[in-house]
Amino acid sequence: MNKLLKQTRYSWNHFKLxxxxxAKHPFFPILVLGFFLILLQVIGSTGxxxxxxxxxxxxxLIRFMVALGFMLLLGYAGLASLGTAGFMGLGSYLIxxxxxxxxxxxxxxxxxxxATALVLGVLVGFISLRVEGMYLAIVTLGLGEILKxxxxxxxxxxxSNGMRLFDGIKILGIFSSTSQVYNPVYYLIVILMILSMVWILNIINSPTGRAMLSIKNSTSAAQAMGISIMKYRLSAFLMATLFAVTAGMLQMIRTTTSYPNSWGIDLSLNVLAAVVIGGTKNIWGxxxxxFIVFGLKDIVLSRIPFFQTYNNAHLMFSGILIIVVVMFYPGGVVKLFSDLLKIIKNVSKKISASWKEYRYGKEL
Amino acid sequence: MVKNYSSHRKVLLERNISSLLYQIELAESYITVAEKQLTEKMNRRIENYKSNHQDELLQSYYATLTNSSIIKEMTEDAYKDLDNKLYWKKRAIKTSFERKYKSKEDQEQHQEKLNKRMMDAELKVDLKKKALLRKYDSRNITDDQMILNKKSYEEKLAAANQAISVYENQQKLILDQKMTKIKLQLETKKNKLSKKLSVKNAHMEQLLNDPKSKLRFSEDIMNETSILKIDHLTMQFGGLKAVDDLSFEVKKGEVFGLIGPNGAGKTTVFNCITQFYKPPFGNIYYRNSVNDILLLNDFKVHNVIKQGIVRTFQNVELIWELSILDNMLVGAHSLYRSTFFTHSFQTFGFKREEAILKAKAEKILSDLDLIAYKDFYPVGLPYGILKKIELARTLMTNPNLIILDEPAAGLNDSETESLALTIKQIQKDYNCTIFLVEHDMGLVMNICDTICAISFGKKLAIGTPKEIQSNKLVQEAYLGGE
Incomplete structure (x- = not known):
């Protein structure tokens, strides 16, 4: 009977293969994520x-888009910019x-x-990318403050009253922000997020991503291999600004309001924190x-009494996390998962070996 | 770059022509690849189709078998499994028994218990075997029915075979149609490419014959056999003259060594050649693959490699966050024709290019016996291997001139010997000139054809290794004067 069973299972095995x-394709989990997010909203709209x-x-999700651009800038090109919030604000006011x-x-x-984002990115990049490291952060910090x-x-x-779109806004006739509950703009955000994830992944796994990494590791080796430093730094900076401005516009489309105080330095620092905590070289990180920096406060921490009484305690939480991650997990939280998996595998191997020894004797 | 305009155009044209030739070659080789892929797909589909029929056929096949033959076929595997399980069960019983009664006397006392438990296990397995037998033995099939079964099986088999053959013919027809389509497409593409190629070739001839595009530097500025000429080079940092009025020539195809005591300015010379430092005085001339003489002072740092000059570094400068294969691909960065746009969409052309360069990198790695480290990260690899990988990385662009900055620094004797062998091998196989700075006199005297000795930025002597060894000035610089 076994042979028969094996034969009938053939087509099932074929499907599994x-x-x-x-599932090995790198875009598969991204599509699954997008499907899941859209499903969540569809289920939610039924109540x-x-x-x-x-x-x-x-x-x-909007801040995740910004963080993706920032990841390319920090993790691959090795540059730190603190003007992210300024660019986001610019996008939201512009639209x-x-x-x-x-x-x-x-x-x-x-x-x-x-288009403005691209022009601005080139202009600011050409001026500010001549300096490196901390000085670039200072220059972009100044730019962010000027914008604010x-x-x-x-x-x-x-x-200081901010801007409000009184009639709401409608994009492509489908994605309108008139109804505040179950906003259809959500679908636009998810689609753009998936596209940006795919784009970033493509760039990372291409000569462009490799060139950025080699500039971060050693500028002299990169130059000797024919990599123009300005070109790749500028393209990373350009992508980061593009993502920030697009995210700002999406924010405006969704909420229809924009206040100047929400585009301060704290948002830029939070984006930096999100990238550092998650992992500077991994989109899932x-x-x-x-999620830890922006989502945990509203979804999880607001249900804990301690955080209800002390409103700003969540800042402490993310601050402690940054310290812990930088000191003990330079790879970010995403590395924690892979390390945990490794530990679990090792422990289970040891347990099964010792169980076998206990049950069947030493000579195996 | 503007000053070398005509020469630069020639290089660009040459590149264009070679890339067109390359594309034509690719189009030719793509036919076989496509055929292979399509036939694989077809075979998979046919197999799937066959397996669907087999499921039905098997059941009717078992209906035609007699009881005794079906028992033979069915019980073989099941019996093996049961015996294996019995073996492990017995071991488990024995170990638990030994755990309970540790001393030999106790074991002898309770020997009966052990035997009983063993017997129980065997009995259980026997019962299972008998149940299996009974299951197949209980089938009642009369002779008439058997004949009918056999008939129906044969009919089904014939029908299935016919269906399969029809399906196969269908698939083969589809494959032929596809292949003719692809061949037509590729031929039109090839025609287009060859038209472009003829235009470019005509342009190149025009350029070569044009008196206006004559070289900026006449031929007599440099010997015909030499590839690099350093002419009165001076480099200073503040008040310190690191290189002082140095001039020499490097011949094509030789291994040229630059030696000198610490702080003599050897690495500064290298950095001046590869334009990391811009020398205030002095010219560096270089003869490229099109036989044009270029003034390297005009080039930007990242454009030097495009003329065929690659260098390594004194301290290994690999990309620590990339695997060895990716490091090799970084070395080939100046060869990529794809742009940021094609990288964003991962177009088919880009993927093909990447695959070809990967194959090239793997070939170079296997030539230098480094293929085992392909997927490793450089962190934690031995220093000698890292030096060799850096050497392999320079070969990705088919360079004319390789500049090695202290290749043997930090290596032990056996590693140095193998490095000398690989340098010689590279010079022979890849047909390039090698220019190196080294402290290890054994290595330098072993592999170099010509040696130049400098001290405090000034030239002491130039000649063959024997001449340098017997030179008094050099001896003084190394061992100190009287």
Missing amino acids: YFKRI LIRPSLLNFISPV GYLYQTMGMPSELAFLIGI NFFVNSPLTGA VLIGT
Whole structure:
């Protein structure tokens, strides 16, 4: 009978092999993640999941996009920029101004925002990428502060009252932000997030990513191998600005409001923290880090009484995490998972070996 | 770059032509690859189809067997499994018995218990075997039915075979159609490419014959046989003159050694050649693969490699966060024709390019006996291996001139010997000039054809190893004067 069973299982095995081949593809988990996120919203819209829980997800995903760009900048090109929040704010005000005050169609405003990000990235990059390390951080910090002060004082951005889109905004006729509960913009965010993840993964596994890493490791070796340092630093910086501006625009489209105080240095530092905590060279690590820094407060910590009484205690939490990660896990939290897996494998091997020895005697 | 405009254009054109030739070659080789892939896919599909039929056939096949033959076929594997289980069960019983009664006297006393438990286990297995037998023996099939079964099985078999053969023919037809399509596509592509190639070739001829595009530097500035000329080079840091009015020539195809005591300015000379330092005085001329003479002072650091000059470093400068194979691909960075845009979409052309360069890297690694370290990270590998990997990385771009900065620093004697062998092998196999700085006199005297000795940035002597050994100035510089 065994032979017969083996034969009938053939087609099932065939399917399993096929599935394994697909699952090995690096895009597979990304697509699974996107499918899961969309499913969550679809289930939520039937009323099974509370809207308060779902509304916390999209800000986290928006910040995840920013963190992805920042990961390329920090983990691969080896540069640290603190102007991220300024660029995000710029994106959100830009689309608001173009759509509401100038009366442009929203899609055109979105495209103009992306073009501005590219131009601005090139300009700022050419000026500021001549300095390295800490000095670049200082230059971009100054830039972020300039942008924030501009938002606070300029009449174009509504000064300290912030900007509000009174009629909401609609992109491509489907993704409108008029209804606040179960916002359809969520789907747009998920789609753009998946696209950016795929893009970043492609860049990482290409000569461009390798060139960035070699510049980070040794500038002289990179130059001797024919890698133009300015070109690759600039392209990393450009991608980071592009992601930040796009995320800012998405934030505006989703919430329809923008206040200057939310684009301060603390947001830039939080993005940096998310990347460092998660792991500077792994997109899944960055996802975990973003969730820890931005999502944990609203989804988990707000249910614990200690954090309810002390409102800002979550900052302490992420601060402690940064210290722990930098000191003990330079690879980030994502390395913790792989290390845990290794430990579990080793322990289970030892246990099974000792059990065999106990049961069957020493001569095996 | 503007000053060397015509020469640069020539190099670019040459590159274009070689890449076109390369693409034509690829198009030719792609036919066999496509055929292989498609036939593999077809075979997989046919096998799948066959297996679907086999499931039905097997059941009717077992209906035609007599009881005794079916028992033979079915019980073989099951019996083996049962016997194996019995072996382990017996061992477990014995160890638990020994754990309980440790001394020999106790064991002898309770020997009966052990025997009983063993017997029980054997009995259980026997019962299972008998149950299996009974299951197959209880089948009642009359002779008439058996004949009917056999008939139906044969009919089914014939039908299945016919269906399979029809399916196979269908698949083969589809494959032929696909292959003719691909061949047509590739031929049109090849025609396009060869048209482009003829245009470029005509352009190249025009350039070569054009009197306006004559070289900026006349031929008599440099010997015909030499590849590199350093002309009155001076480099200073503040008030210190690291290199002082140094000039020499390196012949094509030789191993040239630069020696001198510590602080003599050898590495500074290298950094001036590869443009990490811009020398204030003095010229560095270089003859490239198109036989043009270039002034290297005009080039940016990252463009020097495109003319065929690669260097290594005194301290190993590998990329620590990349595997050895990826390090080799970083070495081939100047060869990539794909751009940021194609990298973002991982286009088919880019993947093909990457695969070809990977194959090249693997070939070089296996030539130098390093293929075992392919997927390792450089962290933790022995120093001698790292030096060899850095040497292998320079070969990725098919260089004309390899500049080695203290290749034997930090190596033990046996590693130095193997390094000398590999340097000689590289010079022979890859047909390139090697220019090295070294402190290890044994290595230098062993492999170098010409040696230049310098001290405090000034030239002491130049000549064959024997001449240098007997030179008094050199002896003074190394051992001190009287």
